[in-house]
Amino acid sequence: MVAEILAPAGSLESLKAAVRCGANAVYLGGKAFNARRNASNFSDEELKKAVEYCHARNVKVYQTLNTIVSDGEIETAYEAIKCACEANIDALILQDIGLAAMVRRVSSSMPMHASTQMSVQSIEGIRILEKLGFTRAVLPRELSEKEIKAISSQTDMELEYFVHGALCMCVSGQCLMSSVLGGRSGNRGLCAQPCRLPFGVNSKGGNNLSLKDLSLVDELRRLERAGVCSFKIEGRMKRPEYVAAAVTACKNSLNNIEDDEINESLKAVFSRSGFTKGYFEGRLGKEMFGTRRKEDVEGAAGVLSGLQRLYDKETALLSVDFSLVFKENEPMKLKAVCEDFSAEAISEKTPEKALNKPLSREELAQRISKCGGTQFYARKVDIDFTEGLNVSAGALNELRRNALSALEEGIAKRKAIEVLTFENNNAQHKAKNIELHARFFKEEQIPEKLKNISRAILPIEVSPETVEKLNKKGIETAIEIPAPVFLNADNYIEKLKDLKSRGASLAWVCTLDGIGIAEKAGFDFASGFGMNVFNSLSLDEIKNLGARDTLLSCEINLSDAARLSGEIPRGIMTYGRIPLMLTRNCPVKNKLTCAECGAKSELVDRMGVRFPVVCKNGASFILNSRPIWLADKKSELRNLDFSLLYFTNEEKTECERVIDAYNNNEKHEGEFTRGLYFKNVL
Numbered sequence: 001m002v003a004e005i006l007a008p009a010g011s012l013e014s015l016k017a018a019v020r021c022g023a024n025a026v027y028l029g030g031k032a033f034n035a036r037r038n039a040s041n042f043s044d045e046e047l048k049k050a051v052e053y054c055h056a057r058n059v060k061v062y063q064t065l066n067t068i069v070s071d072g073e074i075e076t077a078y079e080a081i082k083c084a085c086e087a088n089i090d091a092l093i094l095q096d097i098g099l100a101a102m103v104r105r106v107s108s109s110m111p112m113h114a115s116t117q118m119s120v121q122s123i124e125g126i127r128i129l130e131k132l133g134f135t136r137a138v139l140p141r142e143l144s145e146k147e148i149k150a151i152s153s154q155t156d157m158e159l160e161y162f163v164h165g166a167l168c169m170c171v172s173g174q175c176l177m178s179s180v181l182g183g184r185s186g187n188r189g190l191c192a193q194p195c196r197l198p199f200g201v202n203s204k205g206g207n208n209l210s211l212k213d214l215s216l217v218d219e220l221r222r223l224e225r226a227g228v229c230s231f232k233i234e235g236r237m238k239r240p241e242y243v244a245a246a247v248t249a250c251k252n253s254l255n256n257i258e259d260d261e262i263n264e265s266l267k268a269v270f271s272r273s274g275f276t277k278g279y280f281e282g283r284l285g286k287e288m289f290g291t292r293r294k295e296d297v298e299g300a301a302g303v304l305s306g307l308q309r310l311y312d313k314e315t316a317l318l319s320v321d322f323s324l325v326f327k328e329n330e331p332m333k334l335k336a337v338c339e340d341f342s343a344e345a346i347s348e349k350t351p352e353k354a355l356n357k358p359l360s361r362e363e364l365a366q367r368i369s370k371c372g373g374t375q376f377y378a379r380k381v382d383i384d385f386t387e388g389l390n391v392s393a394g395a396l397n398e399l400r401r402n403a404l405s406a407l408e409e410g411i412a413k414r415k416a417i418e419v420l421t422f423e424n425n426n427a428q429h430k431a432k433n434i435e436l437h438a439r440f441f442k443e444e445q446i447p448e449k450l451k452n453i454s455r456a457i458l459p460i461e462v463s464p465e466t467v468e469k470l471n472k473k474g475i476e477t478a479i480e481i482p483a484p485v486f487l488n489a490d491n492y493i494e495k496l497k498d499l500k501s502r503g504a505s506l507a508w509v510c511t512l513d514g515i516g517i518a519e520k521a522g523f524d525f526a527s528g529f530g531m532n533v534f535n536s537l538s539l540d541e542i543k544n545l546g547a548r549d550t551l552l553s554c555e556i557n558l559s560d561a562a563r564l565s566g567e568i569p570r571g572i573m574t575y576g577r578i579p580l581m582l583t584r585n586c587p588v589k590n591k592l593t594c595a596e597c598g599a600k601s602e603l604v605d606r607m608g609v610r611f612p613v614v615c616k617n618g619a620s621f622i623l624n625s626r627p628i629w630l631a632d633k634k635s636e637l638r639n640l641d642f643s644l645l646y647f648t649n650e651e652k653t654e655c656e657r658v659i660d661a662y663n664n665n666e667k668h669e670g671e672f673t674r675g676l677y678f679k680n681v682l
Contacts, residue, residue, distance in 0.1 A: 001158060001229040003220070005250045006062070007243055008165075010039030010236035015050055017240035017311040018059075021247040025060035027093060029236065030080055033073070034064040036236040037189035048087040056412035057317050057375045058339070060090040066115035067189045068096045068534040068553065070560055078102065078422045085110060085417035095173065095187070097132065098537025101544075104133050107419045111135045113160065117173035117187065119530070121147070121485045123154045124516025128545070136160055138232065141214060142171055142584040144282040145226050147487055152227020159227055163220065164246050164266075165234025167211040167276070167288075169195045170581040171619075174483060174530055177580040179555050180624055185681045187532055187555060195581075196291070199603045199611075201591040208587040208603060209622075212290030215275035217249045217266070223280075235270075241307035242269045248310055265307055268299035284585045316377035320407065322368050322400075326351055326359075327386045332395070334368065336403040338376065343406035347399045354390035361385050367396050374404055426536060426565035428639065435642040436662060437571065439480065439508070439528075440655070441614065445647050447656035450475055452663050455642075457508045457528070459616075460495050464502035471503045478506040479523070481514035483530045483582050484619035489517050496521035506548065515545060524548055529573070529646065530582075539566040551644060554578055558677045562638040569641035574630040575658055576646025577612065577623035578675065586620040588613050612649050623648055629672035631662045 007018035009028040018026050028050065029041045042050055047063070054061045063084050069077050077099055084092055085107050092110060094100045095117035103110055113136040114120060114129045120137055129137055136158035139148060143161075152159055168175065177194050179185035184192045195209035216223060220231055233246045245266040252259050267274065273290025277283070318338050325333040332347040351359075361383050369378035439457035440446050443466055450456060455476045458466065462479065470477050479499055481492055496507065500522065507518035510530035518525040527533060527542045527550035534553045542550050549569035552561055561572060588601040594615075602610040603622060612623045628646075630637070637643060645662060647655050661668075 003224050003254060004060075004230040005247055005254070006160065006230050006232045007247050008233055008236040008238070009050070009243070010036060010041065010238070011240070012040075012042075012046065012050065014236075014238075014240040014243045015054070017244040018247050019054060019057050019317075020311040020313070020315040021244045022251040022315070022317075023059060023247045025062060025090070025230070026054060027062040027064055027232075027236075029064045030083065033067050033069060033077055033080055034189055036064070039236045044083045044087075047083065047089075051087045051089060052412040055088065055414065056408045058411070062091045062093055062113060063089045064093045064115070065099060066093045066095040066117055068187050068532050068538075068555075069099060070556075071535050071563060071565075072560075074102075074424060074535065074537065078106065081106060081110075082419045085419040088414050088416060091136070093138070095532070096534065096538060097541045098535050098539070100132055100134070101537055101541040102422060105420070106422050107417055110417055113138060115173075116140055116162070119171055119173040119483070119511045120513060121511070122487075122489045122513045122516070123151050124489050124520065125485070125511060125513035126151060126155050126157055127516050128512040130155075130157060131545070132541075136230070139228075140171055141167055142279045143486070145222070145280055146282065148223075148226045148228060150487065158229050160230035160232050161223060161228045162214060162234055163216040163223065163231040163250065165213060166272075167214045169209045169211055169583050169585070169587070171483070171584065173532065174582040175580070176554060176578055177622070179676060179681050180578055180580055183676075183679060183681055185555055187534075187553075188681065190682050198606045199587070201588050201603065202601055204604050204606060204608060206590065207289065207291045208590045209581075210272065210291050211288050211585070212272050212274055212276040213270070214277070214279075215266075216277055216280055217246070217253050217263075219277070219280070220250060220253045238270055239304075240311065241304050244307050244310040245269050245303075265303040268303045269307060270300065271296055279584070286590050288585055289590060314373055314375055316371065317375045318377070319379040320371065320376045320404070321379055322381040322403075324364060324368055324381065324383045326364060326383055326389065326391075328353070328389055332391065332399055334399045334403040336376075336407045338407055338411065341407060341411045343403055343410050345399050345402035345406060347395055349391055349395040351386070351389035351391045354388055356390075358388045358390050364396070367393065368400055370397075370400070371404065374408075376404055376407070424536065424565075426540070428563060428565050429567070429570070431569070431639050431641045434571075434634070434637060434640055436645065436659075437642050438645045438655075438659065439576075439647060441616070441648045445650060445652050445655050447652055447659065449656060449659070451659060453659065460492055462499070464499055467499055467502050467504050476506065477504055478508040478526055479504050480508045480528065481510065481517050482617040482619075483510035483514075484584065484617045485511065485513040485517070486584075486618065488617060489513065492517050493521045496523055519546075527551060529554075529579070533570075536565040539564060539568050539570060543568040549641065555676055555681045557679060557681075558636055558638070561640065564639070571640050571642030571644055572637070572677070573628060573646045573675075574637070574643040575628055575662065576644075577625075577627045577648045579621040579648070580611065580624055581622040583620045583622065584618070586613070586615060587622070588620070614649055621648070624673070626671045626673045628675040629668040630674065630677070631665055632667045633674075634665050
């Protein structure tokens with residue numbers, strides 16, 4: 001595939017700015033189910049017109065349906081898919097594996113792109129995407145050049161990568177901070193960006209969750225060599241001037257054009273303390289952090305008018321070959337051909353013998369070539385010509401306009417993608433008994449007494465002796481494959497194989513990468529934290545992938561969880577500090593070394609609330625300030641097969657106390673939260 005500049009289109013004006021400045025594709029959202037619900041976005045009718053506009057200029061359109069959806073939204077989601085098919089969208093960008101399954105069922109010819117929200121970081125995850133029918137993966141921004149190459153060298157799947165725009169602190173798809181702290185879910189398209197607020201290390205003060213904006217505009221050929229075919233610009237919430245500047249800068253980069261003015265305008269129109277290449281170049285640390293300063297805001301005003309001029313008029317993007325019939329006693333005919341499309345216009349005017357100066361072949365070619373104000377430019381003009389004739393300039397202009405108008409319509413209008421009806425008649429799930437599972441962050445936490453614990457989820461570093469010991473007690477063990485995979489997959493596979501020889505056979509996976517790793521190691525798997533299973537379709541799909549059971553998303557409420565259908569056993573986290581973020585760049589290192597931290601640091605927000613930070617496997621987890629507590633709410637856990645105690649930074653004695661409390665349905669004495677189980681997350 002030829003390298004593609006992929007631009008954001010949060011509005012029609014931004015879409016036109018992208019197209020006129022040379023984008024090869026745009027991505028946009030409808031009014032629902034996209035990760036930028038606060039952008040202007042497009043109604044169904046606006047979407048169809050936007051696609052026609054883009055297709056008439058040989059620009060592709062990808063629609064974002066990249067959020068998780070509830071069972072109550074399935075019919076609306078189907079209508080969105082149907083509209084996308086009718087509008088001839090070139091691909092759908094998806095996060096929810098259940099929604100992807102629906103697309104395959106109702107329109108197998110609709111291409112699917114795996115959103116970066118799917119958190120796929122390795123070739124193992126790419127293999128699962130291939131099974132699911134995806135044709136492209138949007139890689140996480142946290143991947144380095146080396147890691148991108150490791151993936152691209154082993155797959156023919158198209159790979160897309162962000163090259164400019166905002167950087168989230170959290171690995172996409174693994175952030176619950178906005179929903180837990182404010183009820184607005186990033187996984188559902190309404191992230192409130194709490195990470196841009198002040199968070200200090202162990203005390204108030206500092207912006208230790210706010211990264212600079214990414215810019216790899218001058219590294220596009222390097223990215224292409226690494227295996228990236230689509231260069232994605234972030235920014236559906238940003239101004240059209242920003243889009244124009246970013247697309248122009250990318251186009252210049254691919255064409256080896258140096259333009260200091262555009263580069264400076266790009267920085268001025270939007271940045272946070274400048275730009276960073278940190279993840280791509282493998283250089284993490286303090287230099288990656290930045291905020292939106294006063295001077296960053298003020299810098300935009302001086303460049304907006306200049307950037308507007310980049311897209312205020314139609315740009316000649318497509319070459320046309322003309323064939324004109326200009327003969328005596330025949331109406332003029334003009335055929336216009338652009339790539340595989342052609343159109344013909346016939347004039348009501350017939351050339352007449354010239355009374356004065358007749359039109360020459362060269363003059364006719366010159367007049368027909370004037371395509372100004374359209375997206376076309378003339379490449380060549382062939383003329384079937386009789387000398388000595390003349391016709392008015394107006395008649396020639398009208399003939400050309402009609403031919404180009406018909407050509408544009410022919411290019412834009414394509415056969416709608418077939419879409420089948422959708423029915424979802426699965427019966428509501430009924431659970432018999434609710435088991436108690438316990439997940440441990442480190443081996444030292446595991447108590448001797450594990451009363452009524454039917455499954456112990458163990459860290460991948462666990463000793464074989466501990467696995468054997470628990471199995472002898474009749475407790476099923478599951479080995480957690482960590483969410484941060486990156487280049488660790490082979491190490492995880494070897495560790496799993498070693499543990500398998502000592503009786504382990506079940507993995508607990510946190511991403512699609514984990515499924516691929518489990519398969520390579522010969523393990524069965526259960527779907528765990530981070531998989532964002534939120535609806536009945538996702539439950540069916542995770543079962544089809546081979547999961548023995550699954551943890552439901554922490555963003556689902558108990559009423560919705562009880563109504564889910566499907567056969568696969570499911571449960572929820574009933575105790576634990578929710579990991580609000582999975583970060584590759586440790587926020588504590590902005591202030592302290594690892595030795596100074598001693599694995600005991602916290603982030604402190606502007607209200608003095610403290611959020612523990614724990615690190616392992618090359619990543620950091622920012623935990624909620626308080627644990628979920630549902631020991632006294634067991635009667636409200638309906639149609640669930642298990643309850644998960646999710647231990648993170650607790651000591652062994654605290655783990656034992658919590659297990660006893662859940663066996664006895666006790667109330668909590670200290671600070672706690674009910675999580676999101678009694679709320680409706682937006």
